[in-house]
Amino acid sequence: MSSQIIDGPAGLDRLPQERRVVTEIPGPRSRELQERRAAAVAPGVSSVLPVYVVDAGGGVVVDADGNSLIDFGSGIAVTNVGNANPRVAERVAAQAGRFTHTCFMVAPYESYVAVCEALNRLTPGDHEKRTFLVNSGAEAVENAVKVARYATGRQAVVVFDHGYHGRTLLTMTLTAKNMPYKHGFGPYAPEVYRMPMAYPFRWPGGPENCGPEAAEQAIDQITKRIGAGNVAAVVIEPIQGEGGFVVPPDGFLTAIAAFCRDNGILFVADEVQTGFARTGDLFACEHEGVVPDIITTAKGIAGGMPLAAVTGRADVLDTVHPGGLGGTYGGNPVSCEAALAVLDEIENGKLVERARGIGEIMLPRLRALAGRHDVIGDVRGRGAMTAIELVRPGTKEPDPGLTSRVARRCHESGLLVLTAGTYGNVLRFLPPLVIPEHLLLEGLDVLDEAFAAL
Known part of the structure; x- marks a missing residue:
């Protein structure tokens, strides 16, 4: 590949950068919180994955049950510099004190x-x-x-x-x-x-x-x-x-x-x-x-x-x-x-270059995945904004049901992914631009396993 994901800014490794699944997902503590939510929060506000986050940083989010999930969502492209970037946190805290x-x-x-x-x-x-x-x-x-x-x-x-x-x-x-x-x-x-x-x-x-x-x-x-x-x-x-x-x-x-x-x-x-x-x-x-x-x-x-x-x-x-x-x-x-x-x-942090490096890793892997699974009709994106569109084999008919099942399988295995698309049949990937390369590759492995299983 023409570029690599370069090392991120110091301090982004505060949390262990690892996928760790210690309970079913969602686990018992998240399910308990979900019951409280049902009694307090308007149901029109939905969530992709009902795990309740207690910590996040680099390329992982950690839930209330101790599970550490690889983050391919970035809060829908918000936490490009990470969820707990130390320089952001320092300036926020200093200003809040003034x-x-x-x-x-x-x-x-x-x-x-x-x-x-x-x-x-x-x-x-x-x-x-x-x-x-x-x-x-x-x-x-x-x-x-x-x-x-x-x-x-x-x-x-x-x-x-x-x-x-x-x-x-x-x-x-x-x-x-x-x-x-x-x-x-x-x-x-x-x-x-x-x-x-x-x-x-x-x-x-x-x-x-x-x-x-x-x-x-x-x-x-x-x-x-x-x-x-x-x-x-x-x-x-x-x-x-x-x-x-x-x-x-x-x-x-x-x-x-x-x-x-x-x-x-x-x-x-x-x-x-x-x-x-x-x-x-x-x-x-x-x-x-x-x-x-x-x-x-x-x-x-x-x-x-x-x-x-x-x-x-x-x-x-x-x-x-x-x-x-x-x-x-x-x-x-x-x-x-x-x-x-x-x-x-x-x-x-040269995050423009990091985004290009992420794309140069993800897009070839997603195209190879499409070559093995004819339910993937299209692979597209630029940089760290990539997606696959799922269809019924041999057609362009959207398959939102399969999309949901793949997403659920990823979630259960400790990979947070998002769906999208007018027809609900697109898996979109938005990893933080500071994600370590080993987590990016492991997340793609989890995605590969999800398709193989389904």
């Missing part, structure tokens, strides 16, 4: 400004930028649309099949999948239009034609159904997350971005899941050199502390009147200190 809140809109503080300066410098494009901070990915996307409508004076927003953008009213409307995200929660927000996504595995004309055909169809539908002059923004994930880690072919994003540029439409890159080194670039749209007008970030930005951001062209964000943007907790000082530590770790 003050936890003033509200930036009441009495500001330097760390908020420093995070914005860093994002203006690091996000794609060398143009002048502005940033503001919010609490979550959904809030960032919603604010990006709000800014786009204000700056352009237009109302229509274009999104894509299989996309996921959040759970608020507007972002739920932008999201494609009905169950569980939208079912029963309507009516939805107006002036949102959905276009075909470049999904190579499922494109009717074949993967070789997917990029240009999907771009042509989307542009044609926008022009005819909406009118380009009515569109404020096109919002797209450079690699789709919940939709199944759909990686559009090279050329699709550049074609859509060029159409936006030619028609005064703001191109909004939703990098909530793909950002901060996850894909082997600092941001996924850099793979094709796409420079968004607005980029939304969250998840990996602050090592698990709640923070998100909207970064965009200065001439766009400067249009909004004072008081039109913000929120009580947006850019909380503790979260800002965490973000500054994360950004330092990404650079000093």
Whole structure:
């Protein structure tokens, strides 16, 4: 392979980096806690794996029964620098000892400004930028649309099949999948239009034609159904997350971005899941050199502390009147200190290179697994954001039942994996970028054994 997973920053080996299964999973203590949860927590909040975590770090999570599971989930691409990165923890603790809140809109503080300066410098494009901070990915996307409508004076927003953008009213409307995200929660927000996504595995004309055909169809539908002059923004994930880690072919994003540029439409890159080194670039749209007008970030930005951001062209964000943007907790000082530590770790820990190294290990192993099991219809991803799509042999018919069984087998064996996809038939893998190589390889062995057993 062309690169290796390099050694991680010091201090990430606080926990033994080993898979250890000492009880059934979930064990008795987790089951006891699950009973308490059932009596206290709204059932609409679900969990992938009902084990109750007491410690985590590096590439493992440890549950209340003493089981140590290999982590291929990273809290859905949040703990890129690890669950208990010592530099993040140090800065969080120090800030919490000084003050936890003033509200930036009441009495500001330097760390908020420093995070914005860093994002203006690091996000794609060398143009002048502005940033503001919010609490979550959904809030960032919603604010990006709000800014786009204000700056352009237009109302229509274009999104894509299989996309996921959040759970608020507007972002739920932008999201494609009905169950569980939208079912029963309507009516939805107006002036949102959905276009075909470049999904190579499922494109009717074949993967070789997917990029240009999907771009042509989307542009044609926008022009005819909406009118380009009515569109404020096109919002797209450079690699789709919940939709199944759909990686559009090279050329699709550049074609859509060029159409936006030619028609005064703001191109909004939703990098909530793909950002901060996850894909082997600092941001996924850099793979094709796409420079968004607005980029939304969250998840990996602050090592698990709640923070998100909207970064965009200065001439766009400067249009909004004072008081039109913000929120009580947006850019909380503790979260800002965490973000500054994360950004330092990404650079000093060479996490972009580590993500590439993870991909160079995982993708060949997943392709070899697909060669042995014809239920794996597709292997895809970039860097440390990879997936396999499961189908009935000899077809492209989704097999969500098998996907659930494989995931359950992995969980029982001490490997935390996540499912995804519009059809519920994708296993997605998001290991922490600081995972030791031996754990990454062992996790892939567990996955291999799960398929062999089933």
